[in-house]
Amino acid sequence: MVDDTKQRLINAAGEMFAEKGYEAASIRDICQRAEANLAAVNYHFVEKRQLYVAAVRHAQCCRQEDVPFPEWPAEMPAVDRLRAFVETMFARMLAGDRPRWHLEIMLRELARPTEACAAVVEDYIRPMADTLRGILRDLLPDDMSEEQRWMIGFSVVGQILFYYVHQPIIRLLMQNVQTTEMPLDQLANHVTRFTLAAIGAGPAVVRPVPTATGSAL
Amino acid sequence: MVDDTKQRLINAAGEMFAEKGYEAASIRDICQRAEANLAAVNYHFVEKRQLYVAAVRHAQCCRQEDVPFPEWPAEMPAVDRLRAFVETMFARMLAGDRPRWHLEIMLRELARPTEACAAVVEDYIRPMADTLRGILRDLLPDDMSEEQRWMIGFSVVGQILFYYVHQPIIRLLMQNVQTTEMPLDQLANHVTRFTLAAIGAGPAVVRPVPTATGSAL
DNA sequence: GATTGTTTCATACGAACGTTTGAATCAATC
């Protein structure tokens, strides 16, 4: 393979950046993990920052082709497309076949963007947002305000991301609950049904319990 | 005030830890912002790590009394309590009357817990979780599984946190949309209605658009 | 096999880091 060490550096750096953050991951540790010489970073990337950017870009490229959004047929109902969308996002997050740092480093960028990676992040996020918005456009009435459409989209993505970003809390809170690690499709099912019910495109996730007094909202 | 510089150090440290993370915030910068001598950290806290823990603990204590959950009367309908819960969480996040770092440093801990702060974080999160679960217990049927109840709770909190944690993405995506910064009560309204509709305790956030084909989920 | 360009290596540099130290300063007590 051409530039084997260059690729090894990107992988090692990605792992460490994702795990410890930019500042806490030292070039020396990265090179040791990559089994490369200390000066290799300077030779291949000139600067630490550029190695970081390369890692982010690599993660973005890989995830594009990793768990791609399926090519849904035009006649596929919006409801099913939403379900497929949610499932794909969960698969991207929880599927273990690809290195975890690809996602992890992108999520770091998503929460606290680096100036140097803004474009890469936008390339990563924009297609997903467009896909979801396309689905919601079909699912929601035409006269709905642009802003409200966004908020519904955020409600979908917020639910999904929570399960990854705040995994530590979930484990902490649920440590007493006997559970089987919440399989992927169960999560996807929940979020999809929750959303569809919320926008009136599906049954509630539960039969409604008889409420004592109807409360004006 | 007793130990004025000690408190100044905690505040300055909190700001910097919240902004740049633990490693990237240097003792020198912290002391400069606190207008204290470099050795002050060692004198008052012995170690950098202990200063960090003190900052986290301080943030947790303050936020307890900051925007406390209102003492809801026993007869208050669960629907209204949910609305109040969501509003309080948003207020805690977006209200600008208290230093931002209190929340920010807790969210960092929530996403990537530090061993030394585990107990503090649990004290922070557990009451909120209990409150929400109490509301959901009244709102959901009794025969619902513990696991499913948790997932609905996560759907609520996931929506709320998204607006804070991923503010950068929201700004990026919505930069073309003319919007008025999304006022607090509008967000709270959306999340509450979205959730109530999802669990069948309220009307859908939109009148359902007539779907072409009903799709089995 | 000498030459050339690329990649690796051991080593060194200066800066910044967390931490330490001992003297200086302050505030209160007698």
Next chain:
DNA sequence: GATTGATTCAAACGTTCGTATGAAACAATC
């Protein structure tokens, strides 16, 4: 006003950081 304990200060410690450098090793061309 001397004594004591708590706090601040300037200066230095040894480490580790990112980066730079020049020689060695390697590969390919002629």
